[in-house]
Amino acid sequence: xxxxxxILAKRPIGEPTFDNFNLEIFNFSEIKTGEIFVKVKWLSLDxxxxxxxxxxxxxxxxxxxxxxxxGECIGEIIDTKNEKFEVGELVIGKFGWxxxxxxxxxxxxxxxxxxxxxxxxxxxxxxxxxxxxxGLNKIANAKKEETLVISAASGAVGSLAGQLAKKxxxxxxxxxxxxxxxxxxxxxxxxxxxxxxxxxxxxxxxxNLIKSYCPYGVDIYFENVAGKTLEAIIPNMNxxxxxxxCGMISWYSGKGIxxxxxxPKLWRTILVKRLKVNGFIIFDHKExxxxxxxxxxxxxxxxxxxxxxxxxxxxxxxxxxxxxxxxGRNFGKMLVKVGD
Amino acid sequence: xxxxxxILAKRPIGEPTFDNFNLEIFNFSEIKTGEIFVKVKWLSLDxxxxxxxxxxxxxxxxxxxxxxxxGECIGEIIDTKNEKFEVGELVIGKFGWxxxxxxxxxxxxxxxxxxxxxxxxxxxxxxxxxxxxxGLNKIANAKKEETLVISAASGAVGSLAGQLAKKxxxxxxxxxxxxxxxxxxxxxxxxxxxxxxxxxxxxxxxxNLIKSYCPYGVDIYFENVAGKTLEAIIPNMNxxxxxxxCGMISWYSGKGIxxxxxxPKLWRTILVKRLKVNGFIIFDHKExxxxxxxxxxxxxxxxxxxxxxxxxxxxxxxxxxxxxxxxGRNFGKMLVKVGD
Numbered sequence: 002x003x004x005x006x007x008i009l010a011k012r013p014i015g016e017p018t019f020d021n022f023n024l025e026i027f028n029f030s031e032i033k034t035g036e037i038f039v040k041v042k043w044l045s046l047d048x049x050x051x052x053x054x055x056x057x058x059x060x061x062x063x064x065x066x067x068x069x070x071x072g073e074c075i076g077e078i079i080d081t082k083n084e085k086f087e088v089g090e091l092v093i094g095k096f097g098w099x100x101x102x103x104x105x106x107x108x109x110x111x112x113x114x115x116x117x118x119x120x121x122x123x124x125x126x127x128x129x130x131x132x133x134x135x136g137l138n139k140i141a142n143a144k145k146e147e148t149l150v151i152s153a154a155s156g157a158v159g160s161l162a163g164q165l166a167k168k169x170x171x172x173x174x175x176x177x178x179x180x181x182x183x184x185x186x187x188x189x190x191x192x193x194x195x196x197x198x199x200x201x202x203x204x205x206x207x208x209n210l211i212k213s214y215c216p217y218g219v220d221i222y223f224e225n226v227a228g229k230t231l232e233a234i235i236p237n238m239n240x241x242x243x244x245x246x247c248g249m250i251s252w253y254s255g256k257g258i259x260x261x262x263x264x265p266k267l268w269r270t271i272l273v274k275r276l277k278v279n280g281f282i283i284f285d286h287k288e289x290x291x292x293x294x295x296x297x298x299x300x301x302x303x304x305x306x307x308x309x310x311x312x313x314x315x316x317x318x319x320x321x322x323x324x325x326x327x328x329g330r331n332f333g334k335m336l337v338k339v340g341d
Numbered sequence: 342x343x344x345x346x347x348i349l350a351k352r353p354i355g356e357p358t359f360d361n362f363n364l365e366i367f368n369f370s371e372i373k374t375g376e377i378f379v380k381v382k383w384l385s386l387d388x389x390x391x392x393x394x395x396x397x398x399x400x401x402x403x404x405x406x407x408x409x410x411x412g413e414c415i416g417e418i419i420d421t422k423n424e425k426f427e428v429g430e431l432v433i434g435k436f437g438w439x440x441x442x443x444x445x446x447x448x449x450x451x452x453x454x455x456x457x458x459x460x461x462x463x464x465x466x467x468x469x470x471x472x473x474x475x476g477l478n479k480i481a482n483a484k485k486e487e488t489l490v491i492s493a494a495s496g497a498v499g500s501l502a503g504q505l506a507k508k509x510x511x512x513x514x515x516x517x518x519x520x521x522x523x524x525x526x527x528x529x530x531x532x533x534x535x536x537x538x539x540x541x542x543x544x545x546x547x548x549n550l551i552k553s554y555c556p557y558g559v560d561i562y563f564e565n566v567a568g569k570t571l572e573a574i575i576p577n578m579n580x581x582x583x584x585x586x587c588g589m590i591s592w593y594s595g596k597g598i599x600x601x602x603x604x605p606k607l608w609r610t611i612l613v614k615r616l617k618v619n620g621f622i623i624f625d626h627k628e629x630x631x632x633x634x635x636x637x638x639x640x641x642x643x644x645x646x647x648x649x650x651x652x653x654x655x656x657x658x659x660x661x662x663x664x665x666x667x668x669g670r671n672f673g674k675m676l677v678k679v680g681d
Contacts, residue, residue: 269589
């Protein structure tokens with residue numbers, strides 16, 4: 002039988018293009034004792050994957066040229082020579098941008114079939130959701146009546162972080178990239194306000210706009226984008242403010258880095274305002290996943306949390322979906338439906 | 342009688358010079374009911390005072406033109422119309438760069454005469470000492486066997502922070518501005534090593550030198566200087582490292598700001614290495630002063646902590662002493678002996 006894989010064809014210089022990917026077909030005959038054979042149903046696309054395309058050392062190893070792109074998937078077991086797994090079971094694992102995968106079962110998590118759509122466990126009840134919950138509660142230590150700003154507010158992480166913050170009694174300002182997204186963020190997700198950063202002319206306007214929505218200053222900034230948004234937030238931070246650094250998508254492909262604010266300005270603000278700036282990565286927080294699931298699942302079941310998906314069909318569309326994601330041309334959690 | 346004051350004559354552009362200060366003489370006749378009259382014995386000079394000379398908003402108000410420079414002092418009460426204070430008592434207070442001061446007693450702390458030199462309570466047992474202790478224990482949460490780097494290692498804060506860290510079982514690398522200071526830091530204070538930053542040619546040399554002394558990376562950076570030192574530390578930080586931002590003397594007068602590292606590099610490191618960067622100011626931590634005193638006083642009494650002072654004689658020498666301090670031409674805690 003044949004396995005399709007989207008491999009890293011060459012490393013991007015700046016923004017990824019179609020040239021950086023290639024869809025390749027591999028022949029596969031049979032699994033060995035202890036192995037399972039998985040048919041991938043869903044692939045999650047997330048901004049962190051841009052980092053894996055570079056050769057630079059990061060918190061995880063880069064994808065090598067010719068290797069399948071990394072990614073978390075939900076798959077169904079279609080063959081097994083491992084007594085711990087049965088045909089028909091659903092599993093979550095880092096199978097990558099592939100149609101099928103062979104696994105010894107290590108690092109896989111079984112997924113019960115419930116009334117919750119299975120792919121939610123790649124999104125609002127998966128890694129992005131856990132990231133939102135952790136950033137808000139464990140990293141930023143958000144408290145009732147504080148003011149929170151979230152960039153990439155309509156995205157998989159931002160949209161949940163803001164809704165959970167509203168439930169806790171915070172004031173929440175979102176930043177997003179279109180009027181349509183902003184309208185979704187305020188009217189559907191229930192944030193107090195949302196700024197369309199693509200309509201802002203300069204830093205001073207951005208800064209003043211944030212100030213007008215946050216007259217008592219910003220206590221917490223949930224950082225997903227960096228760039229111009231970060232620069233406009235910094236002067237609005239309150240004493241003892243917290244910045245939870247979760248992502249910096251606007252700088253991932255080198256764009257805007259040369260025009261970025263000088264370091265001393267930030268450093269002085271960190272000192273003078275006694276800020277806490279904490280980077281975090283969800284893989285370090287596995288121990289709180291059950292607590293997160295216990296807290297958020299009832300909201301999903303009672304439809305008290307809004308969750309939007311941007312689903313692209315077919316593995317061959319993963320590169321274009323990923324490029325769209327990096328450029329904010331998604332609306333909701335980006336997923337690829339790989340197989341049925 | 343006459344009171345001498347060193348006033349802020351004009352705001353500095355860049356590094357302060359003698360032109361920025363003026364020694365003025367004021368006539369004074371008599372205190373009113375509820376007041377005390379204090380003869381200043383010791384004035385503490387500290388880098389943070391540079392910030393007060395600018396009009397920019399900081400965590401404290403700037404000194405106004407024509408006002409006495411701000412500063413913490415030890416004085417003796419020589420007249421009193423306040424029943425809570427007696428002539429001959431020693432008090433610590435923010436009297437400023439002055440020979441005498443009138444006070445209603447608010448915000449003053451009485452100082453018992455002990456076998457410890459009184460001026461130690463402006464240094465190793467005062468604000469700089471408490472800063473060192475807080476940065477190490479409360480901000481950076483230093484733990485046995487971790488690797489700590491301290492800039493301005495021979496200064497009032499750095500010298501105590503490093504000695505306390507050695508007592509806790511950390512590995513400690515100092516950064517200082519001369520071979521003489523480095524020799525003091527390693528041979529007398531007992532740090533494991535010390536780098537003379539004035540001997541470093543470029544960033545890569547600095548970075549590699551830190552790496553050679555910290556082969557397992559840097560867990561904690563106690564930041565007092567910023568600039569080139571910060572840039573060389575960042576790539577050496579370990580995952581989950583902490584940066585306690587206490588000062589940034591190399592940037593206080595605008596020097597080096599234009600050549601500083603771009604912000605995105607730092608931001609990426611904070612995310613990828615999950616750093617905690619915390620600014621702190623000792624005035625927020627008054628509640629731990631008794632705990633600090635209880636812990637450190639025995640070390641001073643048993644001479645298990647080395648403490649060096651750089652004492653300049655006479656209020657009129659405060660400006661030159663302060664300019665020396667900002668340029669690293671002090672050796673030990675900078676104090677002005679104002680009166681006997």
